[in-house]
Amino acid sequence: MNIVVILKQTPDTESVIRIAGDGKSVVTDGFKWVINPYDEFAVEAALKIKEKHGGKVTILSYGPQRVVEAVRTALAMGADDAVFIDEEHLESCGRIKVAQAVAAAIKEMSPDLVFCGSRAVDMDMAQRGPMVAEFLGWPHLALATSIECDGKTVSIQRSLEGGKVTQESTLPVLVTFGGSHAVWNPRYASLPGIMKAKKKPLQNKKLADLGLDAAEFTPEKAKVRVVSLELPPERKPGKIIDGGLDTEGKARELVRLLHEEAKVI
Amino acid sequence: MSKCVCVIAEYRGGNFRRVTHEVASEGRRIADALGVPLQAVAVGSGVAEKAAELGRYGVEKVFVADDPALEGYIAETHTPIVADLVQKCDPAVVIMPASVDGKDLGARLSARLLAGLVQDSTEIVVENGKIKAKKPIYAGKCYCWNEWADGEMPLISCRPNVMGCLAPDESKSAQVDKVEVTLPEARSSVKSLELDTSGRVGLSGAETIVSGGRGLKEAGNFSLLEDLAQVLDAAVGASRAAVDSGWRPHADQVGQTGKVVNPNLYIAVGISGAIQHLAGMGSSKYIVAVNKDADAPIFTKADYGIVEDLFQFMPVFVEELKKYKSSCS
């Protein structure tokens, strides 16, 4: 079973977001970069399936060179090799162009399964996986919170608002991963893993290597453009209900405030 | 014919979901601003009978694909059918729900129609006949305004419970155009669809949420929050620490890698207020925090803070609320 995991490097979820001078991007100085949490879930699920069915796990990523560090971390977790689309500005060409490039890279590898996160925790697009599947002409199953694979078919569970669905597909299929840390429990890279990862093959590819015309990949092709960023309104510091009241007094005061001031009960 | 605004309806378990009414209402507003008609597309099993109802929210005409095979949403089957109906509408703008299925369909449609998509929008404006859409990024730590290149058709999914809903005008109904369905050959399918019929409020749509964290100490103590939730008709959420400890199911996790919620009232109990948690609930209208540590970061976001041991405070608070409730009835 050959599995490709599409992996993004994102700022650590601890990161504080500040808007840059251009008003359209965020200040990245001081960011700690990590694997997008949902992509870590995807790597973990891929490694589990490999452990059961054999085959290999290939990491596919793109963007600036710093991303290679996240790719190496995934190799240290146990992935076998990696393909890196070495086009620093790919992401600025618009989501459709990016998905087409990713689909082209996947076609060359003809895997049985493609895994990716349900969303990247920076831009929260929640769209790449299904878009890539559409360009591949494959089915996809989204937001898996569990996955079973018998070598021919894959079935997943996903949560809906007030419900649960089980979906199934024959291979090849693309799966996006939802759930949370408690569900997937992604493994850490071990020290020997980190040593081995340094020697695992990482192939750099340019758009031309994927049979694509680089002239078609420019920021002018982006259909959606960022106009401006804004921070949410600061919350006013609230009040601590105290005033020398005992527990009962505080509870009564809280009920009163929720009713009279906030009008939410 | 002038182009229209097209709304993609979400239909499940025999009804249009509430978010469909919200999106239709938003569509009406945009259509009026652009001076164009409002149309809709609706796909599902049995949806044809209900489609005219969308007229109550300002939809003039609905293109419908109705087939028993369309009972549960599956991307591979629904995408080409919805895409065909959207093309029949020939829209200037397409808006749809940013629900679980809606976001999935939106992404796939974006690739199929080669339309630029903005997911999970919280605000749409029309300026000089052009659309701009705002969406949260970094789980709500920041917001991003987007526009479309000239000649591009905006495709926008709208976050539920944010944009408001028109009061339905029962006297109106939409014209229904039932379209012949050609089911695509598909390798994927829905095996089972279990809808929760208990009537319990889900986190995503809840007006009030009571969440517990590591301070609860063990799974059983969540009964303190269940009691409160019962009185307030609230949903129960949790921090990652509580979920990781196995005290609550993962679907209850609120935060950057859980659900992003925006209730009227969010009560955080025994939760410190880590940045990832705040990202998920920071846009709640009112926040109450109960924590024994006066320095817990949650208090910097809380409208009302209670510095007390939760085991002492919560039972008393529930009693006071019950007294208040019975004085109301």
Ligand SMILES: Cc1cc2nc3c(=O)[nH]c(=O)nc-3n(C[C@H](O)[C@H](O)[C@H](O)COP(=O)(O)OP(=O)(O)OC[C@H]3O[C@@H](n4cnc5c(N)ncnc54)[C@H](O)[C@@H]3O)c2cc1C
């Ligand atoms: C990649 C990543 C993603 C994450 N995503 C999320 C996410 O989606 N959601 C999320 O919540 N977290 C997330 N986290 C985890 C986050 O950083 C915190 O660890 C977590 O939110 C802490 O949960 P907590 O507040 O319940 O626990 P703690 O931080 O341990 O806080 C417990 C609080 O309870 C109080 N307390 C203890 N006993 C009592 C008592 N008897 N009475 C009153 N108060 C008491 C304490 O004073 C303390 O403030 C993520 C972390 C990472 C690295």
Ligand SMILES: Nc1ncnc2c1ncn2[C@@H]1O[C@H](COP(=O)(O)O)[C@@H](O)[C@H]1O
């Ligand atoms: N720049 C990127 N590099 C690699 N993978 C990406 C990138 N952007 C998105 N992805 C993949 O697509 C998933 C969904 O991301 P998004 O649709 O951008 O929210 C992520 O979890 C990744 O698996």
